[in-house]
Amino acid sequence: MLFLVAALLLLGVVLGTVAHAPLSFTVIAAVVIGVWLTVFAIRERHGRRRGPATD
Structure with a gap:
């Protein structure tokens, strides 16, 4: 449950930042x-x- 709350909080921060950033x-x-990611x-x-890699 704590992970879900943290994920939603982070999502809100990121979306709030993107809303104020220029589109480009x-x-x-x-x-x-x-x-x-690719x-x-x-x-x-x-x-x-x-x-598996061997070191």
Whole structure:
């Protein structure tokens, strides 16, 4: 329950910030986050195929 409250609070802060930011900044930030998540997903998928890493 505490996690849900924290997530909703963070969502409210982020949406409040985006509401006051210019549209071009919001779009650029969304694209950067999307690319970052795509790279992360590709790296995770590639890492699972090779097996666990050994240090």
